[in-house]
Amino acid sequence: MSKRTIGSAVSLALSVLAVGLSGAALLFATGTLDAERPVSADFASQARSYLLENPEVLVESFRLLEERQQAAETNELQVVIAERRDEIFHDPAAPVGGNPQGAVTLVEFFDYNCPYCRKAIPVLAEAEEANDELRVVYKEFPILGPGSEFAARAALASQKQGRYEPFHEAMMAYSGSIDESSTLEIAAQVGLDVEQLKQDMQDPQIEEAIGRNLALAQALRITGTPTFIVGDEIVRGLVDAATLQEIIADATTPGER
Structure with missing residues (x-):
């Protein structure tokens, strides 16, 4: 598997994780799930239903992930530029x-x-x-x-x-x-x-x-x-x-x- 393929797979995994976390946070925040009680076995079904009804959550999650990745890369490259300025x-x-x-x-x-x-x-x-x-x-x-x-x-x-x-x-x-x-x-x-x-x-x-x-x-x-x-x-x-x-x-x- 090439480095590019591995990178794409990692990015996809991070995206899926970000979407899941964002969706879960919204489910708790809106009261769809009760934060005081254990997550039920049908959590995945509830999260999926919520995300289907609110697709903007996906868009926002991807946007935030992209912004964070770009910011991290920019910071990393600025360090390289500073270290190798001469x-x-x-x-x-x-x-x-x-x-x-x-x-x-x-x-x-x-x-x-x-x-x-x-x-x-x-x-x-x-x-x-x-x-x-x-x-x-x-x-x-x-x-x-x-x-x-x-x-x-x-x-x-x-x-x-x-x-x-x-x-x-x-x-x-x-x-x-x-x-x-x-x-x-x-x-x-x-x-x-x-x-x-x-x-x-x-x-x-x-x-x-x-x-x-x-x-x-x-x-x-x-x-x-x-x-x-x-x-x-x-x-x-x-x-x-x-x-x-x-x-x-x-x-x-x-x-x-």
Whole structure:
């Protein structure tokens, strides 16, 4: 049984338990059951009848359960962010864009073959233009196959030639699939020395940097792209420019400069 299946089963069991407890509490509270006398053998029948007549109890129970689970997960992730703040915001291997000395840091986990990451490019550009204090940290997160892995290594290696941002933007603007061939083609187009790039890609530190990103994503329960981190908030999936700018404006980042 997979972890996802086990998790679903546990969630279902908790939901059923929450429904039962909520229903029982209401039965006692409304006098349908007498709290002063032992529960009779037909308790299940009474509870079932009450819930059938009052289905809103089920809705409310599920809502409360979901809220509690979300709150618990949020608290847990905020602890992880606090404990791994330097790794998230200040990994020396992670490329930095925007204003490197900016007061607000936005971290993006992305994959070059993710269509939504490509759609996020103009959103990020607009955010940078609107906030000259925005510092952007790029986390290579190649989860969509060998082509993405090759592109991520090439992108990190391009830093040695000082061409990460134009290379990154060109790959994100590419209309086709990013694989080894297209990566090297784009590298040549943006002025990179392709042979030097191939050599630099063999640096063990590049593989280590990608490995750290993958492990960090697992700790933060990041499974898709794009995912953004601003302050102690994790934003999963593509958002519009107005929403992203609102999140940036609300961020408090005293320790991330």
